[in-house]
Amino acid sequence: MAEFPNYLVRIRVVPLLSLSLKYWSYQNKCDKGLEKERDKPLGYVSTVKKSTAPSGGWSDLWKQEDYWAMWLGLTIVLLAIAFWSIGNNFMNWIVLKIPNYSDYRTAISYISSHKSAILALYLFFLILFSIAVKVLTGEVQRYLVGFTFLFSMSILVSMWGSWDVMKRYNFETPLLALVVGLVISNFLKIPYWLSTALQTQFYVKTGIVLMGASLPFTLIVQAGSTAFAQATIISLATFLTIYWTGTRVFALDKRFAATLAAGGSICGVSASIAIGGTVKAEKQHVSIAISLVILWSIVMIFILPLSIKALNILPGPAGAWIGTAEFADAPGMAAAAAINEQAIKTFTLMKVVGRDMFIGIWCFIMALTSITRWDKRYTGTNPNALDIWIRFPKFVLGFIVASIIITILAASANGVTSKAIDNNILNPISELRNWTFIFTFLSIGLSSRLKELASVGWKPFAAFTAGVLINIPLGYLLSVVIMGNYWITIK
Amino acid sequence: MHKDNETCVQRARFFFNFFEKPKETSPFDQIVKVKQVKPEAVRDLNKFLTSRLERIATMMELLTEVHNDWAITGKKDYILMETESYDFNSALQILKDHAFDDSEFILKVEYTRKWGVL
Numbered sequence: 001m002a003e004f005p006n007y008l009v010r011i012r013v014v015p016l017l018s019l020s021l022k023y024w025s026y027q028n029k030c031d032k033g034l035e036k037e038r039d040k041p042l043g044y045v046s047t048v049k050k051s052t053a054p055s056g057g058w059s060d061l062w063k064q065e066d067y068w069a070m071w072l073g074l075t076i077v078l079l080a081i082a083f084w085s086i087g088n089n090f091m092n093w094i095v096l097k098i099p100n101y102s103d104y105r106t107a108i109s110y111i112s113s114h115k116s117a118i119l120a121l122y123l124f125f126l127i128l129f130s131i132a133v134k135v136l137t138g139e140v141q142r143y144l145v146g147f148t149f150l151f152s153m154s155i156l157v158s159m160w161g162s163w164d165v166m167k168r169y170n171f172e173t174p175l176l177a178l179v180v181g182l183v184i185s186n187f188l189k190i191p192y193w194l195s196t197a198l199q200t201q202f203y204v205k206t207g208i209v210l211m212g213a214s215l216p217f218t219l220i221v222q223a224g225s226t227a228f229a230q231a232t233i234i235s236l237a238t239f240l241t242i243y244w245t246g247t248r249v250f251a252l253d254k255r256f257a258a259t260l261a262a263g264g265s266i267c268g269v270s271a272s273i274a275i276g277g278t279v280k281a282e283k284q285h286v287s288i289a290i291s292l293v294i295l296w297s298i299v300m301i302f303i304l305p306l307s308i309k310a311l312n313i314l315p316g317p318a319g320a321w322i323g324t325a326e327f328a329d330a331p332g333m334a335a336a337a338a339i340n341e342q343a344i345k346t347f348t349l350m351k352v353v354g355r356d357m358f359i360g361i362w363c364f365i366m367a368l369t370s371i372t373r374w375d376k377r378y379t380g381t382n383p384n385a386l387d388i389w390i391r392f393p394k395f396v397l398g399f400i401v402a403s404i405i406i407t408i409l410a411a412s413a414n415g416v417t418s419k420a421i422d423n424n425i426l427n428p429i430s431e432l433r434n435w436t437f438i439f440t441f442l443s444i445g446l447s448s449r450l451k452e453l454a455s456v457g458w459k460p461f462a463a464f465t466a467g468v469l470i471n472i473p474l475g476y477l478l479s480v481v482i483m484g485n486y487w488i489t490i491k
Numbered sequence: 492m493h494k495d496n497e498t499c500v501q502r503a504r505f506f507f508n509f510f511e512k513p514k515e516t517s518p519f520d521q522i523v524k525v526k527q528v529k530p531e532a533v534r535d536l537n538k539f540l541t542s543r544l545e546r547i548a549t550m551m552e553l554l555t556e557v558h559n560d561w562a563i564t565g566k567k568d569y570i571l572m573e574t575e576s577y578d579f580n581s582a583l584q585i586l587k588d589h590a591f592d593d594s595e596f597i598l599k600v601e602y603t604r605k606w607g608v609l
Contacts (some may be wrong), residue, residue: 050563051560051562052502052560052562052573052574052575052576053562054562054564054571054573055502055504055562055573055601145576201604269604273499273601273602273603273604274602276499276600276602277599277600277601280598280600282580283499283501283578283602286499286501286602287499288500290498290499291498294498301593312595339563
């Protein structure tokens, strides 16, 4: 076995890891009662036994993950503005950007010289996320340890991803983070305390809110309408394909087929659960739909960037294609981040503005359909237009508000101030966003057990795959061939 | 799919309206904002409410007998019973077995991801 490198001891990453490992071992002894919970492969179930709490009302503002992503994202934006306005360079100081290197000593030297900033960055995220975790699940102690491990892994993966050998083989940090996570989760048992920190959706939604700050509001409005038109065509075609294949070819239940079709065409897991609830699908069917969305999303993270590079597609259209071809925000962000910043922008416009925002309308239409055209069960549950707002993904509000704040700030600035805003507000926000995305990509990998995801039965898998086979080429046709010249201009 | 692989949480929500019942004309239509309210309309409302509230109470008892984790909220004109640990189909079956049909309540089902699921 190779001697443990001294430089890893010096840069304090190993002490953080060894602390986590000691706590890992301690927790394994303490958590014997949680054996069953740890064996649950997907998602995590809080150990805090909770009875059903009443829903609705103002408490949603602090009980829902979407709202917390919005609060935290906007807090970061406002902090960046506040620090800049008082002349404090804190935000730029804490953001790390590991330079590309061929000699590992460059990376080590960078980390060594930024130890305090690493600690400050870690504490910055830990404090913000812990506040949300305290309210949402109450399990702050376990989250603290889990997040320490996740953060340490993120540093290591970022270092590894900056190595020029990785760059040479197009193994960008997002893909690396995903692969590392998948290898660990599919060959080792993820301890319960780590699973509390694998909050994929929470991290990606916070990142998307921060993304809003780097997109002018006028661009969102202008490109958003194009994205909506394009996405709707593809969504309709994919939905009808999966629904028809599911019901006519494989004789699946209509509600099940609709839930599958929603997941494969609108916006992934969110759509499956929204439509599943609207049409009153069985819980197991919704679970199967979610598993298939996750499975195909992970597959697409690898297929799409490889295809984009093989076909020499430019970043703008590439991001738009990912925006229609990917099923969920987090995996789509991973695929787009593997291309470049421009692809991330066009992906966000296509996926968040073109697809995610309109889930409420889809639910309304499906509710009407299930009540008027399917068997008339549950009289009295007429579709309510208010449901369009209830289903609206609230973190998108944060995305729009962040964009508006920065747009107003930038519009009121002269040339010199504008440059200062770029350097002292937009730049740190972008770098913090990138860190939330790395947490996202690692969490995707660490929480995805492919064997369990694949145990859904061949008929739903086949119906879903039929939709994929329509979605991908149609998305390519619209994003690259027909609208490619438009998406190239989005920078 | 194995139970341990379930990736979502189901919330079943039963709304029991006091003053309305689908497929029936509410007696309130003969009283609220009517110029010459007749005594008969008031007696009809009394009969309706007596029967309706008794049926609501019976449904609540049936559901709470079979499952003990309900969030029961009283609102101005309805009772809301919610649970995340009992399947809505089982609840519907219990009510159907005791001759309560779909028109006596409003059922809404919501799914949420398990915390942490992609």
